[in-house]
Structures are given as C-alpha cells and as structure tokens.
Amino acid sequence: MGFLTREFVTVVFSVPPFAGEGGLGCVQAKGTRRRCRASLSVPIAAQMDPSSEPLYAQVEPYDSGFLKVSDVHTIYYEQSGNPQGHAAVFLHGGPGAGTSPGNRRFFDPQFYRIVLFDQRGAGRSTPHACLEQNTTWDLVADIEKLREHLGIPEWQVFGGSWGSTLALAYSQEHPDKVTGLVLRGIFLxxxxxxxxxxxxxxxxxxPDAWEPFRDFIPEDERNCFVxxxxxxxxxxxxxxxxxxxxxxxxxxxMTAQLIQNNDNIKRGExxxxxxxxxxxxxxxxxxKGFLPSDSFLLDNVDKIRHIKGFIVQGRYDVCCxxxxxxxxxxxxxxxxxxVVADAGHSANEVGxxxxxxxxxxxxxxxxxx
Structure with missing residues (x-):
C-alpha cells in the first residue's frame, strides 16, 4: 500500500509493494487531486547482496584532532573526502553514541569535505561519559567552535535521531551558517x-526486549523509568x-531496526x-533536553524555513x-x-x-x- 494525503509526501519501498491503479504504491481518493508519489527505492535482491549497498565506498580521514571546547571537555574530530569541497557536518545520535567510520559513507567524497566529531563525553572525546557542562546548548556552541576552528564559512548539517534534534537546535540558532539540512528519525x-x-x-x-529493561527497576519505582x-x-x-x-x-x-541487528545488540553489551x-x-x-518548552523546536521552524531540507523517516520506527x-x-x-515504508529507526537500513x-x-x- 502507499500513502494517502493531501500533502506532498513521497513514500519509498525497499521491497516492492502492491502496485495499484495510479502507479506503484500510490492511492488516489475519489474526488481528490493526486498529490501522492511513491517510488521503488531499492529492489529486494539488493537487501540480500552486500555489494549493492546504497552508500559510498569507505574513505579514510585525511585529518583528525582534538579541540578543547571548555575547561572540562575536549572533543575528537576528523575530516575526510575533498579538502577543498563543500563542508558537511555529521551529528551523531544518542546523545552519547559517538561516530563510526560508516558515517562518512552518506556523502560523495569527491564533492564533500566530510566532518565528523564526537559530542561531549562520547566516543573518543574526553572525559568519557562526563555529564558536567554537557547540555544541548553546550553542543550547539561546540559545533560553532569546530566550524570556526576548521575555517569553514558555512556547511551542510546532517543528523539522525538525537542528531536531528541537535541539527534543528543548531540550525535555528545559526541559520546563516547552514546550506542544507538532512534529518532522519525525527526526535523533538x-x-x-x-x-x-x-x-x-x-x-x-x-515485550521481550522491554522486560529486562523494566525488571531492573523495583516495582515501587516504575512510575518513571527515566x-x-x-x-x-x-x-x-x-x-x-x-x-x-x-x-x-x-x-x-534491540528496537532500533525493523529486523533486529546482531551488531547493534553487541554494542549494548x-x-x-x-x-x-x-x-x-x-x-x-x-x-528534557535542556529546551525551554516541549514544542520549542517546532515553534522555531520559521528560522530555518528558507533552508533546503530533507526529512527521512522509517514508517515502523519504534524509537522515534x-x-x-x-x-x-x-x-x-x-x-x-x-517515508520509507519498510524500515525502522536505523540509518543503516537499506531504504x-x-x-x-x-x-x-x-x-x-x-x-x-
């Protein structure tokens, strides 16, 4: 099935859906203007053939280092791709997850100057797992410090899950420094x-994944697991x-992908x-993310309305x-x-x-x- 709406929404499938009247996966309600478009993103054979992965080949950093951003924190950063290219910064999830080499592969390395960094306390940044001086607005300030340190006038911002939250917060604070936004698995x-x-x-x-999480907490404290x-x-x-x-x-x-991934589960161990x-x-x-209100990121969308943006969402995303x-x-x-019709939360799912x-x-x- 496709997606019925009066808004312009594209629905993509990794597995071929039912092709009804009006085209692949597109449904038109009687008496309405056809505004829905669906396209086949990746054929089913591609899911079983690692050589047909949709991302760019792995590249190695040409530069890496550490930037002291406060009297407590030092963040790790790296650059790969084209040193003279248009800069793109990757904002990882969690918060606390850190970056990985595969994060470079979303960008054309011949065109982009690809910047990755580990947020405060995450990955190779120090001190490890530190909560002091660690807020959303500290991270927004760090992104600006890194941009200035690298001599980058403006850049594309890419973030998924918590990375989408941080990307929105940064872009709303510094819209003049953002040339484009790519957001996935939206978290507000x-x-x-x-x-x-x-x-x-x-x-x-x-429920099978939930019970070990739940059972670690005594019954009399289960009114708020956070x-x-x-x-x-x-x-x-x-x-x-x-x-x-x-x-x-x-x-x-255990909930991050439509089909559970053993590599993800090992990270949890x-x-x-x-x-x-x-x-x-x-x-x-x-x-509460150190935001002043529950609707803060939605309330400030006008600040980024002029920026070219992309929102990618798995239909069956359980995390976000x-x-x-x-x-x-x-x-x-x-x-x-x-909307990727047959995907969950992870950026690594094929669609x-x-x-x-x-x-x-x-x-x-x-x-x-």
Whole structure:
C-alpha cells in the first residue's frame, strides 16, 4: 500500500509493494487531486547482496584532532573526502553514541569535505561519559567552535535521531551558517516521545526486549523509568552504573531496526560504549533536553524555513515514531519528506540509507549549479 494525503509526501519501498491503479504504491481518493508519489527505492535482491549497498565506498580521514571546547571537555574530530569541497557536518545520535567510520559513507567524497566529531563525553572525546557542562546548548556552541576552528564559512548539517534534534537546535540558532539540512528519525524531545519509548508504549511491540529493561527497576519505582535509571546511572557504585547502562542501552539497540541487528545488540553489551550512551542520553532526557518548552523546536521552524531540507523517516520506527516526523513536516512543508515504508529507526537500513544518500546528492547537485 502507499500513502494517502493531501500533502506532498513521497513514500519509498525497499521491497516492492502492491502496485495499484495510479502507479506503484500510490492511492488516489475519489474526488481528490493526486498529490501522492511513491517510488521503488531499492529492489529486494539488493537487501540480500552486500555489494549493492546504497552508500559510498569507505574513505579514510585525511585529518583528525582534538579541540578543547571548555575547561572540562575536549572533543575528537576528523575530516575526510575533498579538502577543498563543500563542508558537511555529521551529528551523531544518542546523545552519547559517538561516530563510526560508516558515517562518512552518506556523502560523495569527491564533492564533500566530510566532518565528523564526537559530542561531549562520547566516543573518543574526553572525559568519557562526563555529564558536567554537557547540555544541548553546550553542543550547539561546540559545533560553532569546530566550524570556526576548521575555517569553514558555512556547511551542510546532517543528523539522525538525537542528531536531528541537535541539527534543528543548531540550525535555528545559526541559520546563516547552514546550506542544507538532512534529518532522519525525527526526535523533538517532547513528553509524548519519552512516554512512548520509556513508559510502556514501545513495550507493546517489543515485550521481550522491554522486560529486562523494566525488571531492573523495583516495582515501587516504575512510575518513571527515566528517573529510576538516572538514580542508578549516577550511582557512586560503578558496578551499578555499568549494569544500568547495559540495560538502558540494550533496550534501544534491540528496537532500533525493523529486523533486529546482531551488531547493534553487541554494542549494548559493551561496557564502555553503554556507559557513555546511557549516562549521557539519560542525563539529557531527565532534563528534557535542556529546551525551554516541549514544542520549542517546532515553534522555531520559521528560522530555518528558507533552508533546503530533507526529512527521512522509517514508517515502523519504534524509537522515534513517525508522529514527530509528521509534526515537523506539517510545520515545515517546504522540506522534502520521505517515508520509507519498510524500515525502522536505523540509518543503516537499506531504504533509509538510500534516501539519505539521495538527499546529500540532491544538495550536492544544487550547490553545483
């Protein structure tokens, strides 16, 4: 099936859907103007053939280093691709997840100067898993410090999940420094999003993954799992911290893709990764992302309305359900909105990866004109 709406929405499939009247996956209501368009993103054979991956080949950094951004924090950064190319900055998720080499592959390395960095406390940044001086606005300031340090006048901003949150916050604060926005798995830091994922909504779909997360917390503290985990993730006992971190991280890793991925699950078992991921993510969530209001990012869309934008969303995203992407689309209809019909949350799912590359390619082509 396709997607019926009066708005312009593109629905893409990694697996061929039912091709009804009006074209592949497109449905038209009687008496309405046909505004829906669907396209086949990646054939089913591509999902089984690793050689047909939709991303660019892996490249190695030509430059890397550390930038001291406060009296506490030093962040790791790297550059790859074309040193004279148009800059694009990748904002990782979590918060607390850090970057990985595969993040470079969403960009044409012949055209883009690809900048990756690990946010405060994450990845190779130091101190590891540190919560002090670690807020959304600290990270927004870090992005600007890094841009200035690298001598980049303006850049394309790319972010998924928490990265989409940070991309919106940064772009709304510094719209004159942003040439394009690519957002995936939209997360707006609203109460209903926290309630969905941490208070039992997503548990209806993944009860097997939810129960170990739930059972770590005594019954008399289950009125708010975010607060209950915060107590343990900030415990003075490092053993308690690590066990809580692994439970927290595993819950997200097991729900991040439409088809569970063993590599994701293994990350949830890694003490070092889990500690940064869970402590920093929970720290932001218990503080409601350090935003002044629940609707802050939607309320400030006018500041970025002129920026060419792309929103890519997996239809069956359990971590960041489509309601948030849909709300952003309604507030910012000028941005191109792609719904991948057979995908969950992860940028590494075939259909989502293909659409993300397509978005950076489209921005490349616009910049070439």
């Amino acid at each position: 830091l609203r109460k209903k999003e926290f309630d969905w994922f941490y208070e039992g909504g997503a548990a209806a779909i993944f 607060d209950a985990y915060n107590k343990r993730l900030t415990s003075s006992d490092p053993i308690v911290q690590v066990e809580a971190a692994k439970r927290w991280t595993m819950w997200e890793m 890694d003490d070092e990764f889990s500690l940064a991921f869970a402590r920093i993510e929970n720290h932001y969530f218990v503080n 359900p489509m309601m948030s992407a849909w709300d952003l689309h309604k507030a910012w209809p000028e941005a191109e909105f792609k 989502i990866a293909a659409e993300l590359r397509s978005a950076t390619d489209k921005l490349r082509d616009l910049l070439r004109k």
